[in-house]
Amino acid sequence: MPNENLQDRVKGAIMGAFIGDALALGPHWYYNLDELRRDYGDWIDGYTDPRPDRYHAGMKAGQLSQAGFILNLMIRSLIKCNGYDKTDFCQRMDETLFPMLDGTPVCGPGKYTSQSIREVWRQRIQQKLTWEQTGSHADTTEAIERTLAIAVRYALQPDQLASAITENTLLTQSDETVVAMTVAYGAVLSLLIQGHTLDTELSNKLLKLVKNGKLPFHIVTRDNLQNPRPGDPDPPRAGRFASPDALLTPSYMAAAAADPEIHIEPAWKVSIVYGMPCAIYHQLPAAYYLAARFHNDFESAVLHAINGGGQNQARAILTGALTGAQTGLSNIPWRFIHELEQSTILVKLATDLATAIE
Template identity: 65%
Template sequence: MPATSLQDRAAGALLGAFIGDALALGPHWYYDLDELRADYGNWVSDYTDPMPGRYHSGLKAGQPSQAGVLLALTLRSLAEQGGYEEADFCRRLDKDFFPLLDGTPMNGPGGYTSQSIREAWRKRVEEGLSWGHCAGSADTTEAAERTLAIAVRYALRPAEMAAAITRNALLTQNDGTVLAMTVAFGAVLGMLVEGHALDGDISGKLMARVKSGELPFHAVTSGKLQAPRPGQPEASVAGRFPSPDALLGPAYMARAAQDPDIRIEPAWKVSLVYGMPCAVYHQFPAAYYLAARFPDDFEAAVLHAVNGGGQNQARAILTGALAGAQVGLSGIPQRFLDGLENAGELLHMARQVAVQAATA
């Protein structure tokens, strides 16, 4: 892995996510891979226009989906407030974002509005409920896609990171497994921004933070998942989330990616191994695998995420963040920045938040 500074890694994670989102705009949600290849060729290598009549129709290559719009909203709030201020974030949703929705899927910024956002819009706008009562049960990655910016901002302060991600995710999603996996993703991303490797040791490092009280997961084991010692109740840590398994998974995906006896060839077929659908338990494993397999190659990691079909936009956003954190902004090919809409503004905000992360 090339030498990078924390600020470079932080900015790389943020721009990597925006790039992953925009790269998948055209070939988004093709579950028939033959149809995907017929429309876009054997390998999607750059930004593309969506086809007429499909998701995001009418948008242009390099533009964001709604996930990118919401990530930018989150990043702007962090940059201008100096950190996560929930009242400011909610005000932006109420004032700048929700007025652009009508509650239907094929509408709104980015050309498609996800289930969790539609549910929150209905409860907030149509039913007039207060924030804190607008979350739904969607099992998807929308919360993780925007809270990755919070993970970057608080990379050096994992307890604050976990608390802020939990609060933000709960605005729109209340499923316990989704929350645990979302916070775990943020914790992994934060460690990569710190400079740790995405390898077989990462889960042990995360569990050490559980034992120290920095991450709010329940744990009863000692050492390397050994049985708790009799008569030592301090081995038991009661956390917000009932199981540490969301923290244990990334190391297994990393080991699989780096084990010479386990090969997924070509790597885009990770979507067939872990699944093409939208749920967190399909998306996070694939992103961890690709980022661990290509720790020094942002382009390979993100393009394999895109070319796997299905919910490739979420896969590419998550992979882009992890891969960008590993190579840093300096390791992202310039052509991806050149083709990204509003790259200058996004880069300015990313650098602001990167400075905050490094000096917090």
Template identity: 75%
Template sequence: MSDANIQDRGAGAIMGAFIGDALGLGPHWYYDLAELRRDYGEWINGYTDPRPGRYHAGCKAGQLSQAGFILRLLVTSLVERGGYDEADFCRRMDEELLPLLDGTPISGPGGYTSQSIRELWRRRVEQKLPWGETGGHADTTEAIERTLALGVRYALDPARLAGAITGNAVLTQSDDTVVSMTVAYGAVLGQLVQGYPLDARLSGRLMRLVHGGALPFHAVTGDNLQPPRPGDPDPPRPGDPDPPRAGRFASPDALLTPSSMASAAVDPDIRIEPAWKVSIVYGMPCAIYHQLPAAYYLAARFHDDFESALLHAVNGGGQNQARAILTGALVGAQVGLSRIPQRFLDGLDDSATLCRLAADLAAGVGKP
């Protein structure tokens, strides 16, 4: 894969996430699909205003939510610092986000603050705890929604990708399983930026990275998940001498989910029709274990069709904004920025600046 293609894919992933965030702004968190259809019609086809009294009320079609605001902070930090600088990112959060919050849900940029960021605000602002003691127990995709930028930046360096994503994720997420699934998503995204397809073979590639020591997951199985042979050593564990920087997650299962979903998407005996009903099959709520299977499924099924992937993610209701962010990054990485329909760029608030940031970040892929 040429450098130009990698940069196009990297920029596509970032812009796909921003577009997914903005598409979900209006119809966010409708768990009653009949109510969603009453407010927005049978098919949401683009950016929409949030309704009065709903989440993000007062924002306008095409604007970013707070998730997009934070992703922009991290992308800007990565571009200006030439790579991941945790102290710089934390400073930006301290100076540019936390002063705008008050610890309540309906506040701050985008009109809504997630559970993770409310907990961060309480620990950092009210309790004045240092960064590193700020992670909460939310089981959401909140960390993925920003660390996907690290998945792009370090797409060619899986070990550094895992370390950077782990370090950033634990700033707001303390659950090891949630962090491991966050790292796994970033590893998948990195493979897509490189040009590998989201298919039944992708998880095998990721497992080879595990066995080679690049991805910090505990695994005793051999190639193709074959059982260990008598006498094979147990892989290193946290606390062993010289453990990997990112630790070693208890299970590699989060790396296996993408290929399972990709296989389901192409299996003629497994059909989810229409595809937006993936939200009903895997669950409409916010938890990471609902969101990731749906995003992987849509990104595999519509790997070459950015518009269909994003619109089915949004029309499924529930936590459709996170579903669209995750799906948008995965499909954007597969089609590249050059093949994202222009109408989604034209309708996105401050699109030119975001595109420039995305391109600048992607230009750093492969650099130290």
């Protein structure tokens, strides 16, 4: 059984993701910040009801979106199977989620279904394709939002983490760059769960895992990104991903957060700096920045993620998991847990997952 501090960080990561998801339910996808402030005031500081004409209309403050629903399915599968089992997870999607969908956006748990999941539904239900044929070119973070639980489960086993996240990501997204960035996020989260901080040294730790053959990225430089010397052999290819650049982003964002000459004030404006849209290359830099800047302040991290508008739900899920892994569940303000619907059940799931880590 893992030690108490590691268990606390595991529970913090999982609950951080659920909290981030639910916090954005009301103010989700406001790309006009004036409209966001008009409907929710100058600062959103808790769970809110969605407006009748918005994406999650009919839901209530503290409930989860469909992203949270799928994350719940993933955690239950990991617990039941004592690890990632593609067949079990896919069966849960087929039998639990897909009967609630009809292929349209405004449908299903959370009252909204993302494009990548709608594509999989059409391929599975209408076209009768196998799960090996379902991946699309969506460049979004839906895979991260569920595979973060895989990263938690295999936080001490980076090679298994990378393999399982790759396999699961390909169910919905086939672009190799998206897959690489999804695996990189999982690797970052795993180090935070081990007790590392999202700082300027984290990427070097990730690169050491690459050189040790634990993460499937190709690398051509020597330590600290030094250029190859004359006569150096070409390093052996460590895996399927062409470049380790996705592993460098976290520490660059940490450096930006620590640099007194770089000012993003207030911090929610990180969404303007890196972009409000859904694409993974907008979302990850913002989440890494907030999780590095507020590494010991869960409330500030997730609320700045929410108040930045745009695809703030993905930003808050990713930021919530990264920051929760650093603070632990014990340092997440109680109100975020108490006001989250079915929080007792969700904490129990997080606890059961924590005890399964080897």
